[in-house]
Amino acid sequence: MKKTALYDKHFNLGAKMVSFAGYDMPVSYTGIIEEHQTVRKQVGIFDVSHMGEFILKGEGALDLIQRVTSNDASKLDKGDAQYSCLPNGKGGIVDDLLVYKLGEEEYMLVVNASNMQKDWDWIKSHNTAKVEMKDISEGTSLMAVQGPNAVEALQALTEVDLGAMKYYTFVRGTFAGIDNVIISATGYTGSGGFEIYVANENAAGIWDAIMDAGADYGIKPIGLGARDTLRLEMGYCLYGNDINDTTSSLEAGLGWITKLKKESDFVDKQFLIDQKAAGISRKLVGFEVSGKRPPRNGYPIVDADGNEIGVVTSGTKGPSVGLSIGMGYVAKGHSKKGSTIFIDVRGKKIEATVVGLPFYKAK
Numbered sequence: 001m002k003k004t005a006l007y008d009k010h011f012n013l014g015a016k017m018v019s020f021a022g023y024d025m026p027v028s029y030t031g032i033i034e035e036h037q038t039v040r041k042q043v044g045i046f047d048v049s050h051m052g053e054f055i056l057k058g059e060g061a062l063d064l065i066q067r068v069t070s071n072d073a074s075k076l077d078k079g080d081a082q083y084s085c086l087p088n089g090k091g092g093i094v095d096d097l098l099v100y101k102l103g104e105e106e107y108m109l110v111v112n113a114s115n116m117q118k119d120w121d122w123i124k125s126h127n128t129a130k131v132e133m134k135d136i137s138e139g140t141s142l143m144a145v146q147g148p149n150a151v152e153a154l155q156a157l158t159e160v161d162l163g164a165m166k167y168y169t170f171v172r173g174t175f176a177g178i179d180n181v182i183i184s185a186t187g188y189t190g191s192g193g194f195e196i197y198v199a200n201e202n203a204a205g206i207w208d209a210i211m212d213a214g215a216d217y218g219i220k221p222i223g224l225g226a227r228d229t230l231r232l233e234m235g236y237c238l239y240g241n242d243i244n245d246t247t248s249s250l251e252a253g254l255g256w257i258t259k260l261k262k263e264s265d266f267v268d269k270q271f272l273i274d275q276k277a278a279g280i281s282r283k284l285v286g287f288e289v290s291g292k293r294p295p296r297n298g299y300p301i302v303d304a305d306g307n308e309i310g311v312v313t314s315g316t317k318g319p320s321v322g323l324s325i326g327m328g329y330v331a332k333g334h335s336k337k338g339s340t341i342f343i344d345v346r347g348k349k350i351e352a353t354v355v356g357l358p359f360y361k362a363k
Contacts, residue, residue, distance in 0.1 A: 028223040045219060046224075251282055285329075337356050
């Protein structure tokens with residue numbers, strides 16, 4: 001099992017470690033609920049160094065990205081980031097990812113840890129113009145500092161005006177005395193914050209600097225367990241659960257990153273145009289469950305007569321909303337807000353109501 005450059009930090013903090021995407025990762029330190037609320041109310045730091053980073057550089061880099069992703073990367077200026085996905089040529093999704101424009105004809109793609117090799121092979125198979133591709137994942141560490149106190153906790157470590165950074169932008173700058181650090185503001189929790197990309201050799205020092213600078217603002221280390229509950233309260237898709245090789249971006253409610261009118265042709269463009277014209281037959285929805293028992297991935301979703309109409313993809317007890325919540329695909333006719341559906345829990349029907357996303361709305 002692989003270890004991130006911050007493994008010793010987690011071990012010394014007594015984190016509960018689990019295998020995730022081939023890495024030994026912290027799932028929790030003091031408890032998922034406590035860590036979740038720390039991010040919602042104060043500030044937390046995550047080690048997400050298991051994520052993959054690819055550099056695409058040179059003439060044709062933009063054309064390659066345009067061909068393999070659903071969003072329109074031509075709209076990016078230097079310093080912009082974009083959420084997108086890789087259609088798989090069969091109406092499904094290879095992965096969801098972030099696209100960073102580092103400079104003219106230079107981009108960084110940030111992909112999910114579990115899909116790194118698959119994504120690399122997929123992009124490479126479409127690289128007919130021989131664009132320079134470099135996988136920098138093994139040498140790159142990534143920390144996410146999330147929560148309403150994130151600006152105050154980090155500002156002393158950099159001259160970059162963090163409070164002025166717009167959502168889905170990034171800068172290269174000096175951070176905690178280290179040059180050429182990428183500081184981005186993409187977020188995955190719904191509580192604001194930043195991502196810090198650094199070389200592995202600088203990761204431990206920067207972790208310590210962040211912990212010291214954030215001490216007066218209540219900073220605590222946060223594991224992957226709370227990362228999952230935080231993202232689910234926001235209705236953000238998790239690859240392997242809510243999206244995969246069999247789900248289209250339109251079915252997953254990701255039409256906003258599926259630019260069917262962009263000039264560039266891209267994988268599955270015609271399929272998605274046709275699917276939109278015909279109308280999707282199923283849709284990813286959010287739902288609230290009656291009672292305390294949270295829904296789980298794979299539970300069938302049924303109608304009042306017990307007929308199967310879909311499946312749960314994600315579910316939890318939302319610490320910030322105080323409700324059992326979930327997401328899942330249901331037949332289009334059952335996807336309207338306010339619709340009553342039922343979760344089949346080992347033959348017992350548990351009533352649920354389709355609601356709009358996100359579940360959590362910051363006050």
